[in-house]
Amino acid sequence: MTEAKRYHPLTIVLKLWKLVKVSFVIAMYLFVIKFGSDSTFLIYGRIAFFVLIGVSVLVILLKWMTHKYKLDDASFHLYEGVFTKSGRTIPFAKIQNVNRHRTLFHRLFNVTSIRFETGLTGEEAAVEFEVISLVEADNMEKHATSPVPDEPATAHDGEAAAESYAEAVNPRRIVHFKPTKKDVVRASFTSLSFLVLIPLLASFYSKIDEIFPMKQEAKGLFSILKESWWIAAILLVVLIVVSVAFGIARTFVKYGKYEISSDSDRIYITKGLIDETVFSILKQRVQAVEITQSVLKRLLGLAEVKLISAGGLGDGEDELEISTLYPFLPVQRAYEMISEILPAYEVTREMKRLPAKSLWVRMLRPSWLWILSTAALFYFKPRLLGFEQTWWVLSVVLLIWIFVSRWLDYTNTRYVLKDNFIQFKTGSLTTALFVSKREKILEVKVTRSVVQKWLGLASIGTMNRAKPVRHAGIDDAPVELAESFVKWYMGRRKEIKVE
Template sequence: MTKAKRYNPLLILFDLWTLIKNSIFFVIFLFVIKAGSESTFITYGRIIFFLAFGLTLISIILKWLTHKYELDDRSFHLYKGIFSKSERTIPFSKIQNINRHTSLFHRIFKVTSINFETGMAGEDAAVKFEVISQKEADRMEAHMTSAVRDEWTAIPASDDIDRSYSTIEVKEGNSNRITHFKPTKNDIFKASFTSLSFLVLIPILSSLYFKINEIFHVEDKAVGIFEKLIGSWWMVTIIFIVLIIASTTFGIVRTFLKYGKYEISSDHGRIYITKGVIDEAAFSIAKEKVQAIEIKQSFLKRVLGLAEVKLTSAGSLSSGEDTHEINSLYPFLPIKRAYEMVSEILPYYEVTQTMDRLPRKSLWVRMFMPSWLWIITTIILYYFKPTVLKLEQAWLILSVGLFIIIVMLRLLDFFNTRYILNDHFIQVKKGSLTTSLFVSKRDKIIEVKVTRNIFQKLLGLASIGTINRAKPVHHAGVDDVPLELAESFYKWYMGRRNEIELE
């Protein structure tokens, strides 16, 4: 067991920087906008701000002095507390994925942050190191991987455990990574167009204008300038062209900063995803921890022949302040390459493009199922009877138009829905404008269900569903399948008894 030690001293500076960022709004409001105010509310607000800032600063220092960590051959041990001390132990075997996040702050001081995510819920679901040296992060990750590998090799071969991934990792090690994908300039351009990043500039400029107007009250001057500009057709044309160029450039630059250094690689035991030019993030997951695969296509991606492959894991899949999940194998992969990459990275997963369609009687269930959105909207339109373009019957046209859209979406969903049960896999595709292909191994599914409503009972149909471990729990399934399939679905799931991995 290594000796317990404190976290990196730069953690104090990092927490202080976070405190300052969170305090900027209050500083501007209390000491800039209300600088000359002598009201009781503002006076007490300033006092409370100084007290809160001071107490938080003291807690940051005490946190660094009292929080320690150590690693042994099996677990993380985390210690905290001054008068009432506590210890938390997290076994390496519970770690689902490893997330790294290197912000501008980390790059300046040549450090990083690393999170060891578990499948548990709550604040203590991860072992977090907000500031840590690259060398220490590498050492901890290598130590954990080595300890887990040694634990697997120590298990007797007679135990009923699927060791396919682990035995390969033991024989070959983790040093030989294979790079599966790096985006080209053409990929970046496609991504900027498909993600509609060029549309983000206008909301950003609008938000910036309103914030400046709140402080400096420039609205009156801006209105006068705006009236002069729109009074000349050539000036409007120039502004329009400039906005298009600026938006396109902004979209490409924004996409490059996000996906320019994107890389997907793997070795025999783990999958690695890195992204970001300035603000870097990295995601690592053991192949045996992948609960399911999902291939998603929006309408625009279907037109351009692109897709997004996402990995479902029991651990958290976000990194740092970025709410975008980094468990995606690049969101803008060519559809053919997406299928190939799944086979390359996870050869134990089988993805087939040949699946069964829903029976025709399933279409009648979907068509005659009442749409509460249309019913409620029609009632509201009938009550208010709004006039649009001087049409008194506009409410009726809107109601009919919504009804047609709902019918078309249901038709698309029916024709797009596919399903198949293989020996060890379930594969489901569904969706209307946006489609999703879900694939999971039988031993990774923790629960299944079969339900039937009154219409399904009349036509001999049913709905099947699966649940996989994830955050939040991942639900999948398909509606209106033949009853015979639903009955065999239970039998198929019971066959997992001989596949369950013991932990």
């Protein structure tokens, strides 16, 4: 592209739709619920509402007319400002990963959104196009992520582009994982998504009750359930069946079209049946890998693998999920997939445990949580079922839980230094296995308290590029490991590469 151009015209429609969604509740209150009210507050509120809507629409139109963009061989150039003009340049070299997202709106108009994440912070953290044609998104992604600019691709029609846009950037992809129906059902129970229906129904009831009071009807229903146990049993069974079906359907919509694939340079994660997200990242941009397991996942032999990247991962709840290589992978498959997708990374199951003296240090370390909680319980002295000594019982229970948690953390903690790799495993109920390469670690730290010095122990830590910066490490490790750790990191000088 040589000339700066405006964003897609449908950007106006999308922003107007978002404005309608944001103002819907206020409009319902002012013009439906309080219809016919002569309150001065409501009269001025309605006037202010129309003024704000008018100004918002005007700003949307002015932004579309004045905001422009263009690409050259090395950078994005973005031009913004309605009255005060400004411009910024984002080099392609700063791009860490690419995130595409297609909502129902995008599907209806056969378009997509694309977001180029960088390792920068603030306003320059990302380059985002909320609405863009599929063909232009493909060309833009190829142009921005390829070492050598490619010739623009063409498509015969939008339908063909819609079917192939996920493969258009690089057709030589290897598909590593697609969930089966069994995987989806197992994921629905593992994620406990069937429990979501109950709070949703409660929230729906409270909102309806605000508009149409239903307390009398609810009391009548509860009285019927008390008098007839078989009706209550039938309703309970129906609620369980509906909850399970809802959970499976919700999981299928979220993970039914999940796909993990890769080519020689990039990793691709596709998710979502209705709202589709396609996340891609250069393999060389992966800063570390993390394998997490909750108690339930450990019992079922499942694990969640996350890619740690220097770039942001999107907005909202997707920020925590989009870089995950499927949250419910069998453990063995998770280890195999890391080797397949990232051949440069090595994950070993054989790791060293902490010495016994590390357990004693952890058990005898003061717990400020217990001290402050006990002080608060002693001051307020709450009673449970009339029992006056409830406060010290709760204090003892909390202390036991702290000891159990520390013991679990000790038994789960593992470490290994192998060639140019480091692995940490930590956690009590939920465990996290952190794997990184020496060249990806920005900084290391070794600290020793007085007690640790007496016992020949130390705490070691690493810092990787991420948003926010990713810290990892273990406490109460042998001092010999700390010495080897520092020497190991000094070998980074021979491997460091400027990205």
